[in-house]
Amino acid sequence: MKLPSLREIGNEAKLLLIGIPVLIWTLVPIYHMFLFAISPKEDAFSGKLWPDHPTLNNFSIVFHQQHYFLRDFWIQFFNSVVIALSAGALTLMIATAAAFSISRLRVPGGRWVMNLALFTYFIPAAFLAVPMYRTMGNYGLLNNHWSLILAMVTIASPYAIWVLKQASDKLPVELDEAATMDGATTLQLFRLVYVPLMMPSLVAIGTYAILLAWNEYLYAFLLLSKDTEITLPVALGNFLAADDSPWELLMTTGFIYALPPAAIYYAFRRYMVGGLTAGAVKS
Amino acid sequence: MAITLSGDHAIPSPPLSARLTTPQVWGIVMLAPYLLVFLAFVVYPVGYGLWLARHPASYVALYHDPIFARAAVNTLIFLLVGINLKMAIALFLSGFFAQQRTWIKWLSVLFILPWAVPSIPTILSVRFMLNPEWGVINQLIFKFTAEDGPNWLNDPSVALAMAIGVHIWKSLPFWTLILMTGRLAISHDLYEAAAVDGASWSQKFRYITWPSMQTLYITCTLLSMIWTLGDFNSVYLLTGGGPADLTHVLATLGIRYLRLDQLSLAMASIVCALPFVLPLVYFMMKRLSR
Numbered sequence: 001m002k003l004p005s006l007r008e009i010g011n012e013a014k015l016l017l018i019g020i021p022v023l024i025w026t027l028v029p030i031y032h033m034f035l036f037a038i039s040p041k042e043d044a045f046s047g048k049l050w051p052d053h054p055t056l057n058n059f060s061i062v063f064h065q066q067h068y069f070l071r072d073f074w075i076q077f078f079n080s081v082v083i084a085l086s087a088g089a090l091t092l093m094i095a096t097a098a099a100f101s102i103s104r105l106r107v108p109g110g111r112w113v114m115n116l117a118l119f120t121y122f123i124p125a126a127f128l129a130v131p132m133y134r135t136m137g138n139y140g141l142l143n144n145h146w147s148l149i150l151a152m153v154t155i156a157s158p159y160a161i162w163v164l165k166q167a168s169d170k171l172p173v174e175l176d177e178a179a180t181m182d183g184a185t186t187l188q189l190f191r192l193v194y195v196p197l198m199m200p201s202l203v204a205i206g207t208y209a210i211l212l213a214w215n216e217y218l219y220a221f222l223l224l225s226k227d228t229e230i231t232l233p234v235a236l237g238n239f240l241a242a243d244d245s246p247w248e249l250l251m252t253t254g255f256i257y258a259l260p261p262a263a264i265y266y267a268f269r270r271y272m273v274g275g276l277t278a279g280a281v282k283s
Numbered sequence: 284m285a286i287t288l289s290g291d292h293a294i295p296s297p298p299l300s301a302r303l304t305t306p307q308v309w310g311i312v313m314l315a316p317y318l319l320v321f322l323a324f325v326v327y328p329v330g331y332g333l334w335l336a337r338h339p340a341s342y343v344a345l346y347h348d349p350i351f352a353r354a355a356v357n358t359l360i361f362l363l364v365g366i367n368l369k370m371a372i373a374l375f376l377s378g379f380f381a382q383q384r385t386w387i388k389w390l391s392v393l394f395i396l397p398w399a400v401p402s403i404p405t406i407l408s409v410r411f412m413l414n415p416e417w418g419v420i421n422q423l424i425f426k427f428t429a430e431d432g433p434n435w436l437n438d439p440s441v442a443l444a445m446a447i448g449v450h451i452w453k454s455l456p457f458w459t460l461i462l463m464t465g466r467l468a469i470s471h472d473l474y475e476a477a478a479v480d481g482a483s484w485s486q487k488f489r490y491i492t493w494p495s496m497q498t499l500y501i502t503c504t505l506l507s508m509i510w511t512l513g514d515f516n517s518v519y520l521l522t523g524g525g526p527a528d529l530t531h532v533l534a535t536l537g538i539r540y541l542r543l544d545q546l547s548l549a550m551a552s553i554v555c556a557l558p559f560v561l562p563l564v565y566f567m568m569k570r571l572s573r
Contacts (some may be wrong), residue, residue: 018379026394029452032419035409072532094320097313098319107310113318118571120325122506122564123512126534127556130541130549131332132324138331139323154324158315162571186309215401218515222538237520240407247411254404265399266392 012219032118033258036251058252067237072227080214080231080257081146083175088210092202095157099164100194104176104185114165121158126218133222147223148231152213160205167201168194204271211261232257336550345551354531354552357443360531362508365447374496375454377462378488393535398456406449406520410436413445439529442522446530451509458503465499466492473524492504502570512556 002013017056035051037058043051060066065073087244098117102110130153133142141147171194179193195202217233230238239250303311345351371408380391397405412418413435421432436442473491484491515534518524524531531539533556540549 015379015382015387018376019387022376022379023390025452026396027545029405029408029412030396030400033404036408036411054556066335086439094316098317101310105310105313107314110310110314113314113321114408115568116321117317118568119564120321122322124560126511126513126515126537127553127560128325128328129515130553131328131335133332133541134335134546135324135328148516150320150324154320157320160319186306190313201397215403217520218538222541227314233401236403236407239521240520244405247354247417251404251408251411256402256405258404261401262399263394265395267394281555282531 004200014204019212033255034247035252037255038213039248041246041248058248059256060251062252062256067246069235070249070253072235073253076230076232076235077256079145079229080233082154083148083220083231084210084214085267086145086149087156087213088206089155090149091156091160091209092206095160095164095205096195096198096202097190098157098161099168100190102161103165103168104171104189104194109154117158119158120154121162125155128221132219136223137162141223143224143226143229145224145229148152148216148220149213151219151223152209152216155219156209156212160209162200162202163205168198171197202269207264207268209266214261304504332553334545336554338547341547341551342555345555350531351536351552353529354533354536355555357514357530358532358556360443361447361450361514362511365450366385366504366508366511368447369451369455370458370500370507370538372451373458373462374500376455376459377466378461378492380463381466390533395460397453397457402453402516403520405453406516409445409449410521436522437526439526443518443530444525446518446521449521450511450514453517454507454511458507461503462500464498465496470496495567502567505563506567509567510558512560513516 035049035105038054038056039051040053040057043053047076062070062073065071098113101107104115116216132154136142136147136168138221139147140152175193175197176189179189185190215233216231217237220231221237223232227235232253236250239253309439353372380387380394412420415421415432415437418435420435424430424432434440435445468493474487477487477491512532513534515538518530518532519535519538521529524535528539533552536552537549542545542550
């Protein structure tokens with residue numbers, strides 16, 4: 001092993017000079033949240049970088065719903081889970097069928113539908129929020145979980161269809177032809193050939209839709225309003241209503257809320273990076 | 284089609300069901316769920332929204348509303364300054380993360396965190412950090428200078444800058460990652476050849492990196508601009524549009540009008556943005572549907 005030259009040391013130092021600020025910039029808001037979550041109320045407001053008496057008491061208060069703002073914590077958590085999973089499952093079903101139909105069956109007008117879907121994908125979601133709110137009112141779905149689930153499906157499926165279509169265009173046509181020769185019906189082709197081959201993309205898209213619905217704030221707070229109907233992010237926003245909000249509890253709840261998506265993201269990182277970023281921007 | 288058929292005009296074309304093969308019928312059936320969703324939750328709301336925004340009086344009212352003008356300017360600042368700054372940093376950092384080092388690999392795993400966690404709790408965390416009395420930033424300022432720090436979110440331009448900062452914090456990892464895949468696709472031989480010829484760092488960037496990344500970079504910038512128009516959370520949860528409604532952007536303004544029960548104004552403010560959004564959307568569609 002030879003000693004690093006001066007030039008190499010200089011290079012490494014330059015990289016560190018970039019790396020350390022990047023690390024601090026990335027972690028500060030998250031660390032601040034974590035710090036509040038493990039601090040008793042007196043410590044939280046002292047501006048210290050580590051609490052004198054770290055505690056898990058805040059978590060216990062949240063889990064036992066021992067605060068006015070938290071009295072419906074579990075039901076809100078449950079709402080978030082149900083809505084995220086339903087939106088994920090529904091998006092997956094609708095988008096897979098549509099992508100199969102457009103890409104493999106070459107349905108007439110499929111290209112048109114694809115373009116319409118892409119168009120929706122590029123319209124900023126906040127622009128659709130106000131008309132969507134009125135529409136749900138007209139359909140009589142306000143304050144009903146279905147309104148948020150359907151809104152999330154509407155927003156998630158264009159991108160889902162597009163990514164799945166890109167992926168299924170890459171499957172060789174000969175597969176379909178061979179299966180049809182062997183007497184497979186269209187449904188068998190879908191169930192036994194297409195879905196198994198598309199599994200990696202389906203996992204990525206399912207995760208994408210679940211995370212999208214779990215993280216959604218704007219639509220959730222427009223469409224749902226009853227305390228027992230809202231999702232966790234709306235409940236977090238409601239903390240701001242009072243001037244003397246219990247910030248340490250807000251941060252604790254936020255921390256609990258942020259854990260599942262972060263865990264899912266890291267667990268499926270391989271799929272997410274391969275399946276999604278490649279699809280996000282095609283140069 | 285019409286020309287080729289004109290010869291055998293007398294023969295009635297067979298009914299639709301006979302012209303379609305079985306797979307095509309299945310194709311229509313399988314496409315139907317999405318079409319239903321599209322009709323019920325895109326076509327109808329958009330049509331309804333446009334119908335609500337049909338009165339010229341709404342636009343006159345918007346024109347006279349100083350908050351609308353301010354929001355339009357804020358949105359432009361957000362897009363032109365915020366996005367370009369973000370993409371420039373992302374381009375720079377993509378070069379940093381493309382370095383082959385174990386510690387940089389680990390750093391990149393942490394670096395993705397802002398993108399992986401939901402934005403609401405982290406924005407609220409930043410909001411409290413900026414609290415003038417109790418926030419950690421002003422406490423540190425007081426500790427070191429014995430003077431009170433600024434009231435961050437009470438000054439409209441500082442508050443808007445902070446909202447842009449939050450937006451950058453959240454979405455920088457995503458764009459860095461995408462630009463990094465673009466960088467990694469460039470052949471390493473080019474850089475080696477340039478190094479042999481004694482090219483400097485800036486020459487390598489100018490003659491190798493930029494030419495091969497330029498399309499991707501511009502596509503990303505435009506896409507990010509379109510999406511940022513819909514960034515509701517960064518502004519709403521950090522400043523709530525305040526102080527005195529001076530930090531609204533178009534995404535939060537629509538909701539403000541909705542809250543005030545001025546639905547036609549809410550829709551009209553969105554319609555006003557369409558002439559800028561639609562060309563960008565059209566351009567992006569052309570890019571991606573190739």
